[in-house]
Structure formats: structure tokens, C-alpha cells
Amino acid sequence: MKNENPTVALIGPGAIGTTIAAALHEVGRTPMIFGRTAHAQLELRHDEGKIIVPGPVHTIPAEVAAPFDLVFVAVKTTQIAATAPWLAALCDEQTVVCALQNGVEQPAQLAPFVAGATVLPSVVWFPAQREPDASVWLRAKPRLTLPATPQTHLVVAALRDTRCQVDISDDFKSIAWRKLLQNAVAGLMVLANRRAGMFSRPDITELALAYLRECLTVARAEGANLSDAVPQEIVDGFHRAPVDLGTSILADRQADRPLEWDIRNGVVQRYGRVHSIATPISDVVVPLLAAGSDGPG
Template identity: 60%
Template sequence: MTASEHRPQPAAPRVAVVGPGAIGTTIAAALHASGRTPALYGRTARESLELLVGDARISVPGPVRTRLEEVDTEVDGRVDVVFLSVKATQIGAAAPWLRALCGRDTVVCVLQNGVEQVAMVSPHVAEGVTVLPSVVWFPAQAQHDGSVRLRGDARLTVPAGSDADRIAAVLDGTLCTVEVSADFPAMAWRKLLQNAAAGLMALTGRRAGVFQRDDLADLTRAYLQECAEVALAEGVALDAGVADGILAGFRSAPADLSTSILTDREAGRPLEWDVRNGVVSRLAARHGIRTPVSDLVATLLAATSDGPG
């Protein structure tokens, strides 16, 4: 027997996914396919999760636990990494899972849209628990049969640091690539601009083809320029062509390309309007910047999402 065979192996990190929807299923499947099956906590009970990647199907054994009493603290308690993939509107409702699962050394990696992930999740975890934001770049879509289809390469960006290294290690060698960025705020704001513009699809009730209209393109450009001005006031200088670049991306996308905020509208679900659109006007007000297009878009999305009427 060699010396290395005697050496105790480090325990595999204990990983949980809270909110195993489209994004959470993708991460759970990536982990499972590499032999690191996570514990699953959600709102809807399921025996397993299914991810479709091209012609392949990855089946992640469950169950998806839905009751706090089901957290076995001997087995699941105090996990090393939690991937939080509920919608931003669902953070408060999912907070009890975080309290049950997180110990001092836990990293909660937030898989959501927006630039306020740390501010929104931190109040729900104990002191010492790290909340790590991310940018989720891949589209994943729930299918009618409950499976999730990954559309594109799975990729996350996290801010550089030792916590990022832990996330990168957990996902190392899986189908989900982790990029560690020294300029994370710029990445997060660029994605925010993309999401903000996609809000116009929810307002018009139309897919990416709607950006072919010149009048809507002009409106989008004006909106994105306001967003970039607010980013700058927040200390993030985006490149001068960012508005035109994002607009060009929508105009050259397949006309039937959708976005999760449009899907949510079509399904009559609450919209993540505040973290994707409202945030721009909220931050602008703090800096005394006028954002008339953003204000109008945010108000219409808020009313579309939350009513009354």
C-alpha cells in the first residue's frame, strides 16, 4: 500500500440547491453528472429532476424536499455550498432554507439576475455566511413535462476571491463553466442592461423580433443609455458602444427568442421587474440622475406584474 493510499482524503464538499427550477436543475445536473449529487430543496415536491442537453438527458435523483423538517441536520445541515436559484421575488419565502442549511463557513452562491444579490440575500443569513453573487449567462427553459432544456453553454461569472475559488472547485470539470472575474461589477451591469431591455418584450408581449421595429430600437437605445449613465454613477464604466451592442444582439437574434420575464408574463406569474428594471430608476434617484424612459418602463412593468386590476 502506498503512502498516498493511507492519506485521508478531504471530505467531498456538501452542496445544496435551493430552488431547483430552470437554473437550479441545470446546476444540479452538472454536479450530479460529475458525481457530486447535491441535496435539493424546493417548493414543489419531485422525485427527480431532468435536464435535457442536446440529445442527452441527465436525471438527478431527488427527492426535492419541501418541508423544513426534512432537513436532516446530521446529513444535510451546515452544507459547504448552497446554490440559491429561486427567483428574486422568492428570496424571502426561501430564507428558512438558508437559515437551516448555512453555517459559518457556508458560501451561498446566488444564481439570479440583478446587481443587488448580496444586498438582498445577506439579511437572510447569519453573520459569517458568505453571499457570493454571480452572473448567469445561459438560457434554460422548463418544458411542459417538468424537464428543463439547457439552451446554450452553461456558464457563470463570479467575482474573484477565495469564495469564487470554492465555487469554481465545486463545479470544476462539470458541464457548467465558471469564470472568475476581476471586474465583476462590469459583467453584472452589462447583463443588467441586457435584462432591462428584455423587459420591453414583456411589455409588448412579443419576442425578440419586436426589436426589428426602428421606433422600438430607438426607445431601447435611449433606455440603455440611461442605464449606462446610472452604471457610471455607481462606479462602473461600460464601454461606449454598450447600448448599440446589446440592441444589435436583440436585432440579430432569432425572432422567436423569448426571455424569462416574458415567459413569466405569459404565465401570469409575478415579474422580476424590480431587480431587472426598477433598480435603474431607484439608483438613478440616489444620484440625482433623470431617467424618464427607465421610470416609464419600470412603472408599466410594476403595474403589469402586480396590478391592481
């Protein structure tokens, strides 16, 4: 039955995609994997060892025989347009597309490309990073949060009994905005070119808290139910993190790749303007991130 054993594809075998592929492979549900590079296999390292996911990574959309029940999209939002041929081949109106991406605008961003499929947003709660040898290092237990929708059961069925925990929330908007606040303040790491240890500086802690309070005001205007304690909780999380913990936007900056500045940071400025909320810190951070991503210079 589709509900119990959906056919599963994954686009984007990066850090997050490899983690999901490995979790599925470990329980005998290896997805078909699609990407730009034809890797022979994927490797996920974790505290207990490693998982090898056999290839190939398929690179030719025209070779897809039929649409899939469930498609995980694990590419960054800067790469969505480039995935259009895969999405067109893998999706139809019966497909559920689970967006393993940052931001609070996932359905709107993917809708033009998914051939009428339902886009299911998610919040990804695990640090996974690509290593120089192309393996992925998973530094914590993987967990996803999904909204309570009729389509959510398909992802739950696919990931049942895997190492990836799936939580379902009746207030998904609040959780998504909380994660966005965490991602937004991580953008400061790009401007400093430093990892999580930088948050131990009192001046960075003060800046981070001010920025997070600005973001919190915008999130509440958008309907998120978040307490006054959230900025301090997020900063405390960075204080507890390994000093060498990076973030995907920092890795992209150091590799001179386009940055997800708009959906992680620009979104706060954009919605602030919609609600006539002053965003003075965003008004400095966003142009600097945009210039670091797109130039010129």
C-alpha cells in the same frame, strides 16, 4: 477536504437551478435539492441529449441534518423571503451562498436570511427555459461569472470539470451591470408580450438603444466601466437571437406570476435618483412593469 469536495445544496430547481444540478450530477456530484414541490426527478434537455437528475426534491426544511459548505440559491428575488426556512437550515457562518439570481444587489437581498453565511454574487450567462412538461431546455453552453474573492474557489471546486464554465473577474461590478442592462431592456418584451424577434423592428431597436443609453449612464455612475458600444452590442445580441427566445420575466408575466421588475428595471430608476440622473424611459417602463406584476386591476 472541504475545498476539494464541498457539500453542496441547491434551493430552487427551476430552469437555472436544474441546469446547475444537472451539471453537477453529470460528474457524480449530485447536490441535495430543495424546493416547494417534491419532484421525483429533474430533466435537462440540451443539444446532445438530456440529463436526468434523480430526486427527491426535499420540501421540509426541518429534515436538514446539518449546514452545507456551499448553497446555490436559484430562486427568483420575488421568492427570497419564502426560502428563509431553507436558508436557516442549510447555512451557518462557514457556508458560502452562491446567488444564481438577477440583479446587482444579491448580497444585500440575501444577507438577512443566511445565518451569517457569506453571500457570493454571480452573473448567469445561459438561456434555460422551463418547458410545459416541466423539463428544462438549455439553449446554450452554461457559464457563470464570479467575483475574485477568497470564497470563489469553493464554487470553482464544486463545478470543476462540469459542463458549466466558471469565469472569475477582477471587475465583477462592470460585468454585473452589463448583464443588468441586458435584463432591463428585455423588460420591453413584457410590455409588448412578444419574444426576441420583436427587436428586429426598427422602432423597437431605436427604443431599446435609447433605454440602454439611459441605463448605461446610471451604471457608470455606480462605478461600472462600460463603453459607449455596449448598448449596440446588447441590441445586436437580440438581433442574432432566435426569434422565439423568451426571458424569465416574460414567462412570469404570461403565467400571471409576480415580476422581478424592481431588481431588473426599478434599480436603474432608483440609482438614477440617487445620482440625480434623469431616467425618462425608466419613468414610463417601471410603473407599467410594476402594475403588470402587482396590480391592482
